[in-house]
Amino acid sequence: MQLNDEIKPLLQAELLCIADSNWILGHWYINCMLNGRELTDFTSMAGIAEEKLGHTRALFRFLEEIYGCPEFQLEFGRDASRIHSPEFLDMPPENWADFITTLFLADLALWRFAATFMEGTFAPVANLVRRFGEECYFHQLCIDGWIKNFSPAEKSEAGLALMKRLPQVLAWFGTDRQSSADILLEEGLRTVSVRSAKETFVNDIIEKLSPHVDAPGEQLADIARQPLPEKWDPGRRRQPGSDIPARLWESVIPTSEDAQIARRPLAVSIKDNIDLFQAAKKDETEPVFAE
Secondary structure, three states, rough: OOOOOHHHHHHHHHHHHHHOOOOOOOHHHHHHHHHHOOHHHHHHHHHHHHHHHHHHHHHHHHHHHHHHHOOOHHHHHOOOHHOOOOOOOOOOOOOHHHHHHHHHHHHHHHHHHHHHOOOOOOHHHHHHHHHHHHHHHHHHHHHHHHHHOOHHHHHHOOOOOOOOHHHHHHHHHHHHHHHOOOOHHHHOOOOHHHHHHHHHHHHHHHHHHHOOOOOHHHHHHHHHHHOOOOEOOOOEEEOOOOOHHHHHHHOOOOOOOOHHHHHOOHHHHHHHHHHOOOOOOOOOOOOOOOO
């Protein structure tokens, strides 16, 4: 399938929303991993973080190939003002219940949004999304397990977190007006509208999350009916001019020299630091100690 000049930038923006959201979500797991309560928490979070970053890099490589971008530009060549991640991941978690509740919201919202492409006519994107879905299924199982183990106090904290973050998650899907004028749906790259994806997401929250936190389904439905922000950047799915907080961005792309070397692409760091073909020469000036 050939992408015309009208579709290409729209598809690029939507795929960057998926890629960048996975990117930031993966770093949520990395940054909060040490707050796990059991060894299985650490291993699960490490595994999920690896897969979230894997989804990100798979989409980066695909976009760089399709759009002719320089290699690794999307990962290392943008600043915070050009990242398409959701605002509800800008704010760090206040406690364990807030952390797990946000993971649930982010993982489910990302999947419902990405799944709109799963049966589309552009096979490379449909295949990528289908593969992501196979792995996201197991991520959701882990998150469900953490939620079902909330203490009574954590259920209350989770309810407060849900009320605080849900409006921003719903805003991320966009307004009904934006969703109804969806060229990607008209052209068959999507087979489900973003509006339908948001409605399914809300139903999932009411059915799957509400019973385990102090947040009645009726109250959540009222939040879903509230008007969305008037000023909105549909490309980045954020408020115009909003950027990722500096502290969060520093954890994604550190500015210290040592961290930059460690984070460089493997293909580059191997070339620079490791000679795989010539044996290292012994430094004859090394001191020799008698046995």
